[in-house]
Amino acid sequence: MKDTDVGMANFYSVIPAGGIGSRLWPLSRADAPKFLHDLTGSGQSLLRDTWDRLAPLSGEDRIMVVTGRAHRAAVEHELPRLTDPNVVLESEPKDSTAAIGLAAAILVRREPDVIIGSFAADHVINDQVGFGRAVAQAVAAASAGYIATIGITPTEPAIGFGYIHCGGELDIDGASTAMLVDKFVEKPDLETAQKYLDDHSYLWNGGMFISRADVLLEQIGRSKPELLAGILELAEAWDTPSRGAVVDRIWPVLERIAIDYTVAEPAALQGRLVVIPGRFDWDDVGDFASIAKLHNRGRKANLAILGENARVLSDSSSGVVVSQTKRVISLIGVQDIVVVDTPDALLVTTSANAQRVKAVVDALKLSGRTDVL
């Protein structure tokens, strides 16, 4: 039996499209979150890229998107083939356990054997074949009752990603490279990252989770029974006329917690979490340095320029310029520079400081200048 055969008929893609991407301010912001931007020069949004990557695996009619009410129109514009039953709208952000849990609970009522795979709306993967192979193995592992994740084989000592430490190999039908997850580790310093890279038993945590929906919900229930109860009540009402009233009552009081803490880490401790090593390119485009790097992949260093109407005059050979205005942008003698030019806010920093952009967003919040957030 080929790796690609087991369980794929039950596979359903879920795309939680929630995060703003504060480290990409002022490009990403509340009304224009990261997933709605073309950050790779592909000509379309990251969300649409994600859709295009998943559609061949689950089918277009089997992709559910969980997003904020405010983004409904934009999401539907980006994904014209997204159907109403596949749209889950959040009245306010409740982090990934609620978002993915609700999708699982809705889908399992419609289709008891459904296997869901949740994939961030704003990550970059170009190798469709490698990605598809890894998903197929993860689905096979999910068919066998495991919760599966896909880890990405590191290509450099990255300090901006979390890592997965792999444990023993498993013998799962259709998931020939599956391994137990020993543990998750936080973003390391450079020295540690280099050790991880040399060790070959560490993978980048891409935040992808593939599982039978019922298994996922059971795991949430072990960690957070009240949260699960809320999710199940929402799901019960979802496909009925009482959806609105139940959402209004329950959604606001759901606990905000990431699925890493309710599902991934507990499941790893219990030996229920497997990882499929992905041998494809991957980036979470976490900051402007990532964007510069993505643009320079395979080329000699140059200045990455984003913006259809960009008018840039520069002698810089590195960094990134994002132009959302029609202004002439002139850079002289600045290397590894990050310039983000939007109608109401300007950011100037360097690649090395790109991770600190979130601090500006926090400072703007504190000082009440939320008009530009």
Added chain:
Amino acid sequence: MKDTDVGMANFYSVIPAGGIGSRLWPLSRADAPKFLHDLTGSGQSLLRDTWDRLAPLSGEDRIMVVTGRAHRAAVEHELPRLTDPNVVLESEPKDSTAAIGLAAAILVRREPDVIIGSFAADHVINDQVGFGRAVAQAVAAASAGYIATIGITPTEPAIGFGYIHCGGELDIDGASTAMLVDKFVEKPDLETAQKYLDDHSYLWNGGMFISRADVLLEQIGRSKPELLAGILELAEAWDTPSRGAVVDRIWPVLERIAIDYTVAEPAALQGRLVVIPGRFDWDDVGDFASIAKLHNRGRKANLAILGENARVLSDSSSGVVVSQTKRVISLIGVQDIVVVDTPDALLVTTSANAQRVKAVVDALKLSGRTDVL
């Protein structure tokens, strides 16, 4: 006799207000030249600062301004006490020999013994007393038939200024510190600038010239007889109804040449040029690094912020931000940075590259993007 007594009754200030200040693009530009900006935080334009510095020396009714037709309204707005007979409008820029020469020729017809002093519209001098003393000595030297300049005693090994090498001391009534000018030297490299500083016989060339008007014109005539003939013909018609017709005929064909080449250098060679060492602060505000330096004079290093409505969020302890928009400007981890934010153009560079800004202006001209110049 005191230094301040000789010839001051004949003194007339001339302010050529012509240069755009390309190294201060995109702040300074064709329709908003450097002299119309407040670059020091004084609360008024450099032109007005210049007027306020000269008025006590020559009197407000004895300050002539030579400027472009396009700047007439702005100049008159800045200088409400400037009278019509003291306004000389250029239909196109013809450099400093034509500008100062025409002023001299107009004034000498009105007042044969007039001594004119020409002072740039866009330099910064705070020490009014020291400046006044130097001007008085220069006027005394001019009374004695010399062409005088004021050199500024260097306080650092500046590489952005030209220098004057002083020759022998002179014995001029009312100009006790006057020396012959040995020669002018171009902007030096740092090593040479340090030698000049240690040598004590070099002064910064502040581009100030003080002379009897008839002596100045004679000197122009020795270098450029055709140019002088044009200037005299213009001056003859100036206070008559035929001014317009004569200007239209002659101004366009006048040679463009700086007064340094027609007057200062030849006069130095002929032993007719004297220099008064000025012991006052002076800066030509030639680039954004100068602005940053001026703002930090006497304070510990900080980020200079220009712009009444500036909304800057920064952890930078050095450099300069010029804000002409209402945008939030956020700087993270960039030092000695220069950010100039205007409605149609943005400049990002560093203090060390500030002199290279003119290259951008040249590139914009070449590429036809003159809308932002």
